Amino acid sequence: MQATTLDMTPTDIAVHDDTLRIRWQDGSETSLSVATLRRACRCAFCEKDRREGREPVVADGLRIREIRLVADKAMNPVFSDGHERGIYPWDYVRML
Numbered sequence: 001m002q003a004t005t006l007d008m009t010p011t012d013i014a015v016h017d018d019t020l021r022i023r024w025q026d027g028s029e030t031s032l033s034v035a036t037l038r039r040a041c042r043c044a045f046c047e048k049d050r051r052e053g054r055e056p057v058v059a060d061g062l063r064i065r066e067i068r069l070v071a072d073k074a075m076n077p078v079f080s081d082g083h084e085r086g087i088y089p090w091d092y093v094r095m096l
């Protein structure tokens with residue numbers, strides 16, 4: 001069944017140490033490590049790295065400093081390594 005956009009909206013977002021937990025409107029939960037999220041970054045820089053055969057570098061002890069919401073449709077995490085250009089649409093986050 002295809003989830004509607006409304007179902008994709010998180011009701012709760014929490015970061016504990018190196019784990020991001022998102023609770024969704026439909027009651028399900030997504031738990032992701034900060035490293036997984038950082039590796040999955042789709043910003044222009046990381047996409048360029050991938051095209052050139054490099055994976056985003058994940059520093060030891062990487063954390064999320066802040067999560068900005070993008071018009072209820074996506075999130076923009078600020079990583080402790082200063083990386084803050086990745087936009088993660090909710091449907092992409094659920095796929096990770």
Ligand SMILES: [Zn+2]
Binds near residue numbers: 041047083085
């Ligand atoms: Zn990136």
